[in-house]
Amino acid sequence: MLPRTRVEDTVLDLVAAARTFDHAYTWIARAVSRKLVTVAALRASLAGRRRIRWRRWLADALEDAEDGVYSSLERRYIKDVERAHGLPRSEHQARRLLDGKVQYRDNWYPDYRVVVEIDGPDYHQNERVQLDKDRDNRNLALDNVKTHRFGPVAVTERACETAAMVAATLQRNGWGGLPHACRKPDCAVG
Ligand SMILES: [Zn+2]
Known part of the structure; x- marks a missing residue:
């Protein structure tokens, strides 16, 4: 058995590593629009992280993703x-x-x-x-x-x-x- 990471954790790891917030949002938008993960799961995972880059912007961004905004542009x-x-x-x-x-x-x-x-x-x-x-x-x-x-x-x-x-x-x-x-x-x- 290989160790598994949940999709929401992977998405947040990619977000944290993104060079710009536009890139970060692209990861969120892709995962949500392809129904790989729900916004609720991302919120729960985010709440469990003590430190994450872009935290101030992520709440708004998740709201937009939930609302069907499916790309950073x-x-x-x-x-x-x-x-x-x-x-x-x-x-x-x-x-x-x-x-x-x-x-x-x-x-x-x-x-x-x-x-x-x-x-x-x-x-x-x-x-x-x-x-x-x-x-x-x-x-x-x-x-x-x-x-x-x-x-x-x-x-x-x-x-x-x-x-x-x-x-x-x-x-x-x-x-x-x-x-x-x-x-x-x-x-x-x-
Ligand atoms: Zn103007």
């Missing part, structure tokens, strides 16, 4: 674009039927029929590109759903411009609120 979108600028809250991994097919959306604003998809850095070499284009077009044609599709730079360096764009689309689709500037001194919003 998506989490950047939620934190640095959506919440930091006071946009409405999107639903994550929302399951919808279109044309008889099930689709999952990264970020869905149901009241305004707007989707925001976050594509990873290797997206352009990926065969998903054409499938996603088809899907975006069907969404628009059949369902009047508008899709924004952002890459890594748009949700990091250009988070403020991205927030301004999404806010404008949401407002045009009935959002009565106003976005506000984030903490960056040169924020493009507001």
Whole structure:
């Protein structure tokens, strides 16, 4: 018999060894989205550790993973674009039927029929590109759903411009609120 480590302990070991918190979050998101581990098990394991790196950020991160935020880039979108600028809250991994097919959306604003998809850095070499284009077009044609599709730079360096764009689309689709500037001194919003 080989010694076994529980999945939640392995995930926390990988988190503790990660170079950045984005990397750390990637381990959590992968394990949770593939249903290898539950957030409850991760919380229990975390509570049993006296010392762990990133502890201050982990509680929030686990909450986001539980809420269906399945990649570190998506989490950047939620934190640095959506919440930091006071946009409405999107639903994550929302399951919808279109044309008889099930689709999952990264970020869905149901009241305004707007989707925001976050594509990873290797997206352009990926065969998903054409499938996603088809899907975006069907969404628009059949369902009047508008899709924004952002890459890594748009949700990091250009988070403020991205927030301004999404806010404008949401407002045009009935959002009565106003976005506000984030903490960056040169924020493009507001
Ligand atoms: Zn900003």
